[in-house]
Amino acid sequence: MMKITNYKFIAFIKKFIVLMILLLFNITTSTVISQTKSLSMILDMVHNNPGETPYNSQYNDPDVLKKMGYNGKVFFLFESAQLAINWDKVDKAILPLGSPDRLWMDTKAAHIDSLYTNIKNAGLQVYTQCDLILFPKMLIEKYNLKDIMGDPRNPQTEKYLRILLREMFVQFPQLDGIVVRIGETYLQDAPYHLGAINNKTNAEETIIPLINILRDEVCVKLNKKVIFRTWYSFDVKETDYMHVDKAIEPHKNLTISVKHCEGDFHRGNPFSKVLGMGRHKQLIEVQCAREYEGKGAYPNYIAKGVIDGFEEHLWLRKTGRPSSIREIFNEGKKTGKLAGIWTWSRGGGWEGPYIGNEFWCDLNAYIMAQWAKKPSATEESIFNRYTRNVLGLNKKDGETFRKLALLSADAIIRGRRSAAYYNDINPRWTRDEYIGFPKLPTDLKKVKVILAEKDTALEMWNEIVKLSENIRFKDDKTADFVKVSSKYGLYLYRIYRSILYLSAIDTNLYPKSELNKWIEEYDAAWVEYQSLEASNSNCPTLYSKNETLRMRYSPADKEVNRMRKVLISKKTE
Secondary structure, eight states: OHHHHHHHHHHHHHHHHHHHHHHHHHHHHHHHHHHHOOOSEEEEEEEOOTTSOOOOOGGGOHHHHHHHTOOEEEEOGGGOGGGTOOOTTTOTTTSOTTSHHHHHHHHHHHHHHHHHHHHHHTTOEEEEEEESSEEEHHHHHHTTOTTTTTOTTSHHHHHHHHHHHHHHHHHOTTOOEEEEEOSOOOOTTOTTEEEOOSOTTOIIIIIHHHHHHHIIIIIIISOOEEEEEOTTTSSSOHHHHHHHHHHSOOOTTEEEEEESBSSSSOTTSOBOSSTTOSSSEEEEEEESSOTTTTTTSSOOOOHHHHHHOOGGGTTHHHHTOOOSHHHHHHHTTTTTOEEEEEEEEEEOSSSOOOOSOOHHHHHHHHHHHHHHHOTTSOHHHHHHHIIIIISOOOHHHHHHHHHHHHHHHHHHHHHHSOSSOGGGSOGGGEETTEEBOOOOOSOHHHHHHHHHHHHHHHHHHHHHHHHHTTOOOSSHHHHHHHHHHHHHHHHHHHHHHHHHHHHHHHTTSSOGGGHHHHHHHHHHHHHHHHHHHHHOTTOOOOOBSSOOTTOSSOBHHHHHHHHHHHHHHHHHO
16 A cells, blocks of 8 residues: 555656646746747838938838848838828818819829838838828818817817728728827928827827827727827826826727937937836837938947947946836836837938938848847847848958947947036037037036047047958948948047037137137048048038028037137237
8 A cells, every 4th residue: 555655656746847847848938939029010111301302212122121120111201191092082072183182192192002012012011100180281171170170189170080090091901000190290292281289298188089089990990000109299207108008098909109218319318218118019219320410421330229228328227227128128028018119211300411322221220120020139149140141241350340330339429419428418419411519518527528528439430430441341332331431420520529629618618728729620620521522422411511490509610600700800919
């Protein structure tokens, strides 16, 4: 009896051990699967300059997008179905056949239909960006919508908005979903439409009722997807975000889009506090050719900082707050809250500089798309795969190129803003193709550090130029562009440095005896910079000395000339 009992007990223990091993293996396997699972949305958009000829970009080619790892494309605002529906089901008199409005919209419809079909036939998802609320002028006039169309709670507004949403998907069945933007309304390429939204930051009056309409009409009734952007609406304060989150019932087809940093895409801007919060799935926006940092005209590797954290955000880890999208992914692995990545491979902002080579955009876009395909992968492993498989570099040249790329990130934060005191310099002092005259903090200790950083940035740019000359690329065109664009960065940041020193002199934070030296440095830097374009056909267009309405600062050249006059008058005394 005792022997039988012992035998059964031993058998039980063996089975138990086997079960535990299998269970442990299953848990481990499940964890690995969860960690390596691709994000469901890997989207890209070419953000064309409003009112200008669209970019001639490789990212409009679906084969290029698929090869890079994307599974969907977001069309820009002026390629949106909302501009091209005919409204015949409502009233054929709104857009009568033969009218200029109707001819324009029919032409637009044929064009975007071909664009959507091209992407859809390649097996990619089709999304389009929408400015809401936006209607044809003739519709607004006939049904007296002008004074009410900005209020989504108004019954008339809601009625026509629901019709608009339905007809977009009926007349363009290729659409998988829409990306909704509120606040700004661009009409540069929409001559027969008007748009409006009231109180874009008001949750009760605008955001919640609008999302509920979109959720009901698109997500539920049509079983299509809505991506709602939070930018400058409820993307900064946690309480604002959570208020909206709690008021909207989650849906499998509803996703909230959040930039990886607060505000515009600036180095030094806070990492988004609302990422990872709430009940809704989230999509992270990433700009690959940053509008405030050259637009691809010079080396600017941002993918590592976005994935693993920029140096100015690493202090957050001591507080327990995330500083990178990898942390957001890791925290949300079980819930799958991070739905994907939405890159802007090209564009953002206005005007130039303009590039003829998308090399630096390509680097950022590739790394972001490949990481989204396998978020468990290290950024460095993806980078090395890019240098090896895409650029065809050997190990030594790949290491040199990586050093150059990482150095560009360090040089940009120090050269444009500050790694130590980034909150003390408004990054908008230079944007697009314009350079303003920045204001420095009044603390002399901070100013000394900030100016020293500008010197360090120049040392880094000099090193970047040297590195660019020692990388053996497969083709001469790439090799030449990397060299020229590296010099472009060096010469531009030499101009930046002289402007920051002159700003310090202008506010008595640096010796006025140095005024002549730094005006001469400013002039010499511009000569060097302009000579680059004159001697290189593949050089991106240059920054301008002119004034623009979009600048919030006086043009640097205007202020330098003011200081120059003071210097000349003193010399003649």
